[in-house]
Amino acid sequence: MLLSEKELVDLFRVAPKESFELLLRNIKMREILEDLYSKHKSGIKLYYNDQFDKIFEELFRFFFRPLEIAVLGSRQLELIFPLPETLRLYETQSELLNAYREFMTTLYNHLKLTFELYMGYVMTEDLIQRFVDLYLKRIREHISEFTSVELSTEIPFLLPKVAVDRLEKALESWNEFSTAFKSFRTMVKETYVKGAESFIKKANEEEFKSYQEFTYAFFNEEAKVFDELLKSEEYLKTQGRMLSGLMDYIYNFRTFIEEIIMNNPLNPFATISLMDKAFERIYELKRRIRELEKRIERLEGGGDVS
Amino acid sequence: MLVEKIKDVKPGCSEHEVVHEDWVFKLLHFKSKPKLKTPLVISYAYINRPYILDLHKDVSVVKYLIEAGLDVWMVDWGYPTFADRHLRISDYIDYLDFCVDYVREKRKVDRVTLHGYCLGTTLSVIYTTLYPEKIRNLVIQTPPINFDTTNTLALWAKNIDPVKVSNALFNATGEFLNLAFLLVDPIRLVVGKYQALLDNLNNEKFIKDFFYMDHWIFDSPAIAGKVYEEYITRWYQRNEIMKGKYDVNGRKVDFSRITMPVLVLAAEKDHITPPDAVLPFFKAIPSKDKKMLMSDKGHIGLTVSRSSHKKIWPEAVKWIVERSG
Numbered sequence: 356m357l358l359s360e361k362e363l364v365d366l367f368r369v370a371p372k373e374s375f376e377l378l379l380r381n382i383k384m385r386e387i388l389e390d391l392y393s394k395h396k397s398g399i400k401l402y403y404n405d406q407f408d409k410i411f412e413e414l415f416r417f418f419f420r421p422l423e424i425a426v427l428g429s430r431q432l433e434l435i436f437p438l439p440e441t442l443r444l445y446e447t448q449s450e451l452l453n454a455y456r457e458f459m460t461t462l463y464n465h466l467k468l469t470f471e472l473y474m475g476y477v478m479t480e481d482l483i484q485r486f487v488d489l490y491l492k493r494i495r496e497h498i499s500e501f502t503s504v505e506l507s508t509e510i511p512f513l514l515p516k517v518a519v520d521r522l523e524k525a526l527e528s529w530n531e532f533s534t535a536f537k538s539f540r541t542m543v544k545e546t547y548v549k550g551a552e553s554f555i556k557k558a559n560e561e562e563f564k565s566y567q568e569f570t571y572a573f574f575n576e577e578a579k580v581f582d583e584l585l586k587s588e589e590y591l592k593t594q595g596r597m598l599s600g601l602m603d604y605i606y607n608f609r610t611f612i613e614e615i616i617m618n619n620p621l622n623p624f625a626t627i628s629l630m631d632k633a634f635e636r637i638y639e640l641k642r643r644i645r646e647l648e649k650r651i652e653r654l655e656g657g658g659d660v661s
Numbered sequence: 662m663l664v665e666k667i668k669d670v671k672p673g674c675s676e677h678e679v680v681h682e683d684w685v686f687k688l689l690h691f692k693s694k695p696k697l698k699t700p701l702v703i704s705y706a707y708i709n710r711p712y713i714l715d716l717h718k719d720v721s722v723v724k725y726l727i728e729a730g731l732d733v734w735m736v737d738w739g740y741p742t743f744a745d746r747h748l749r750i751s752d753y754i755d756y757l758d759f760c761v762d763y764v765r766e767k768r769k770v771d772r773v774t775l776h777g778y779c780l781g782t783t784l785s786v787i788y789t790t791l792y793p794e795k796i797r798n799l800v801i802q803t804p805p806i807n808f809d810t811t812n813t814l815a816l817w818a819k820n821i822d823p824v825k826v827s828n829a830l831f832n833a834t835g836e837f838l839n840l841a842f843l844l845v846d847p848i849r850l851v852v853g854k855y856q857a858l859l860d861n862l863n864n865e866k867f868i869k870d871f872f873y874m875d876h877w878i879f880d881s882p883a884i885a886g887k888v889y890e891e892y893i894t895r896w897y898q899r900n901e902i903m904k905g906k907y908d909v910n911g912r913k914v915d916f917s918r919i920t921m922p923v924l925v926l927a928a929e930k931d932h933i934t935p936p937d938a939v940l941p942f943f944k945a946i947p948s949k950d951k952k953m954l955m956s957d958k959g960h961i962g963l964t965v966s967r968s969s970h971k972k973i974w975p976e977a978v979k980w981i982v983e984r985s986g
Contacts, residue, residue, distance in 0.1 A: 357859055358663060365664040370872065371879035373839060381855035414852060418844055570856060578848040585813050585845065591820040602825035609829075631746060631831065638747040645755065 357382050380413040392569045395562075401555045403548065411547045422536050422601070463490065515618040521611035525604055532600030538593050546584045550577035666865050667872040672880075673712040675723045677735070681763060685739035685748070686756045688763060691723055696730030699797050699985035700768050704757055704788075706780035707738040707888065708838065710880050713964055714778065716873050720965045722974060729978045731774075731985060734764050736781075741885040746831045748885035750784075750892065751909045757788050761795050772797035774985060779803050779934065779960070783896065786919070786942070787909060793918045798984045800977070802926040803960050805934040806942040807903040808896050812935050813845045815897060823893035827886035835881030846932065874965065903941060916942065922950035924980050926973065930959040952980060 358366070367375050387406045395401060467487070509516045554576040563569035584590050613626040681688040703723075705711035714735075715723040726733050736757060741748060764773055775796050777785030782804035789796045808815060826833055843850050861867040884892070901907035907914045925943055927936045936955065943953055956963040956973050963969050 357862065362663055365662070369664055369668055371875055373879045374872070374875040377851060377855050378858065381852065381859060384852065385856060385859055414847065417851060418840060418847070421840070567860065574848050574853050574856075578846075578853075581846075581848055582813075586811075586816055591816060594817065595820045595822075598821055599825055602822070602829035605829035606825070627743075627831075630743075634744050635747040638752075642752070 357385065376417060380417060384410050384413045388570055388573070389566065392563075392566045395558055395569060400559050403551055403555060407548075407551045410551075411544060414547070415543060419540065422597075463487075512619050512621075513615070515614060518611050518614035518618065521607050521614055525607035525611055528600050528603035528607055530600075532597060532604050535593055535597035535600055539597050542584065542590060542593060546580050547577065550580040553580070663862065663868065666868045670869055670872045670876060672710075672716050672873055672876050674718045674721055675715050675727065679737075680734075681760070683756060683759070685741050685745050687737040687739060688760045689735040689737055691727055691733040691735070693727040693732060695727075695732035697732070697982060697985040698768075699770060699772065699774050700732040700734060700764050701726060701774040701776055701800075701981065701985070702760060702764055703733065703735040703776045703778065704781035704785045705736065705738070705778050706782075707753065707784075707882070708780055708884060710877060710882065711735055711737055711778075711781075713877050713961065716877065716965055717869075720967060720970055722964060725970070725974055725978055726981070729982050731981065732768065734760065736760050738882070740882040741832055741888075742883075743831050746827070746886040749887055750787075753784055753888070754788055754791065754909050757784060758792060758795075761788075761792070765795065771795070774798040774800060774981060776800040776981075777802065777804065778964075780805060780892070782806070783902065787902070787907070787914050789921075790914045790916065790918045791909060791912055793921065796921055798922045798924070798981065799919065800924045800926070800981060801939070803928055803931055803934045803963060804925065804939045804942070805896075807900065807938050807940070808898075809900045809903065810935055810937045812932055814841075814933055817841065817845070818893055818897035821893065823890045827890050830886070832883035832886045833889040834883045835879075838884070839879060839881050874961070916945050917947055919946040920948050922984050923948045923952075924977060925951070925953040926956070926963060926977055927953060928956045928958050928960055928963040930957065930962070933960040950984075 363379070366378070370378070387410055391401060391406060509519070551573075554573045557572055557576065558569070563572060610628070613628055616622045616624060616626055675691050677689045677691045679687050680690045703711065703714065705714065715721045718724060723733055723735070738753065761773055761775070765771065772795055775785045775789060775798070777783070777800070779802070782801040783806060785799065785801060786804070786806055789799050808818075823833075826837070830837065858868070858871050861871075895901045895907060899906070902914055905913070905915065923943075923946060925939055927939055929936065931938075939953075943951065954973055954977055956969055958966050958969055963973065
């Protein structure tokens with residue numbers, strides 16, 4: 356390890372968080388690059404393997420991680436609310452629970468018969484009846500838990516239609532974002548592999564005299580292919596779609612929560628959109644005040660007040 | 662120990678005081694005993710922090726200007742929060758006007774030298790066309806004025822929807838912008854740079870310079886949402902300033918009003934604002950006393966590299982001093 360664990364902990368306290376993360380990732384990359392160089396130095400031919408994949412992960416995870424968190428975070432949404440795909444999942448669960456109920460009924464019948472046979476020896480009638488009553492009460496009162504799921508178009512105050520609309524839009528945007536993110540990731544990975552293969556070809560044709568020369572050649576080959584990619588039409592379109600999908604998702608999901616809050620008469624909070632509106636008005640007022648101050652200054656100075 | 666070497670790294674070396682505050686904006690005054698009559702007001706970009714011009718004593722442009730006898734003032738655009746989302750570019754121009762008037766009044770002069778840097782240059786150029794009578798000299802450093810360029814960042818800016826960003830995040834946050842600035846050149850900025858640091862762990866000077874820069878790079882203010890919308894749409898996507906279509910509250914930005922002395926500092930390897938971002942402007946302005954100094958460095962190297970402080974800044978400061986008596 357280039358830096359000891361204690362040094363890294365101390366560094367975390369004083370360095371910017373981004374510098375720290377990038378330094379950690381580069382230490383890992385360096386360990387792999389040093390190993391690759393030692394192979395190259397010993398005359399072993401290089402080929403694209405999981406070491407290059409690990410370098411890729413360290414390099415681009417810094418960019419991918421916030422986006423992956425957005426993808427994963429969105430999945431939770433699908434499980435919370437009664438949308439078609441979620442309902443199908445609930446139905447499957449319902450079938451499973453029904454099977455379990457049937458099993459419990461059979462077990463109950465079996466136990467009942469057994470208890471009746473042993474009646475008078477070890478158990479009292481009251482206890483059995485109490486068990487039966489409790490079980491039936493549970494089935495009667497919570498039948499929907501075991502049998503079916505109903506889709507409500509609107510639950511007044513709790514889940515208004517406008518909120519459901521927002522949620523659907525959020526999920527649509529998330530789908531757009533995650534599709535674009537997959538293309539983005541594939542595009543970046545393919546470019547990286549292209550750069551790495553070009554470097555491997557060079558490394559297998561000529562001998563690099565030092566580690567620095569070796570890594571410089573690697574970075575140089577990668578930089579060349581990325582310079583080309585980042586300006587390409589396809590990349591621009593994909594990045595644009597990804598950003599657009601992510602921003603729509605954030606906006607729609609936030610407004611979905613705001614709609615739920617604002618439609619509930621028990622809600623004691625102002626939403627961030629209401630605050631935003633208030634700040635907009637404050638800035639407008641500030642501009643008007645500044646304009647009036649200028650007019651007064653001009654009036655006092657006898658200048659033009661138009 | 663690496664930490665021992667960087668624990669004192671605190672950017673900003675010249676003593677200054679905050680002479681005025683207006684919510685998020687501030688006007689700073691650097692302490693000095695000026696010999697020259699014309700004060701110099703620096704308008705830095707609202708996208709980063711202005712102390713890059715005063716990073717540490719070996720590469721401080723501010724220190725250089727002060728030592729040359731100039732009275733240096735600096736506008737600090739601050740860290741816009743959620744509450745500042747509705748700031749507009751016209752508010753920046755308005756505060757710049759306030760600062761210029763404040764300095765004129767304090768120093769009892771009619772005109773000041775206005776020194777813009779990066780997007781602070783764009784504000785300075787807009788301001789100068791609106792109030793040319795208040796500007797004695799215009800100095801613009803790595804200026805984005807013509808946004809119709811082919812560098813990666815400009816292409817990206819033309820292919821995004823800033824309104825969606827503003828609606829979702831309220832402001833274009835510093836972290837969002839940092840990711841974009843690193844992704845523009847991922848191999849050099851995410852790997853090459855940090856591998857060079859690992860190559861130089863025993864070189865104290867290298868390490869200090871590195872962390873001075875990284876502290877600055879990742880100390881990124883958000884861009885207020887409505888400013889972001891306007892800057893991407895009207896500057897990058899429509900190139901309104903260069904086309905003569907940009908206005909501030911109905912007042913047109915007209916280059917024909919830039920007749921005062923103009924100094925342009927550009928950088929050949931600038932991947933953020935390449936020389937093409939200023940050349941058409943330089944040709945278009947009618948000023949008869951105009952000069953361009955071209956550095957062989959990049960966007961930031963022009964300010965903080967030791968070679969620029971040997972080659973470019975002595976000539977630039979000499980030009981300013983000669984016009985500040």
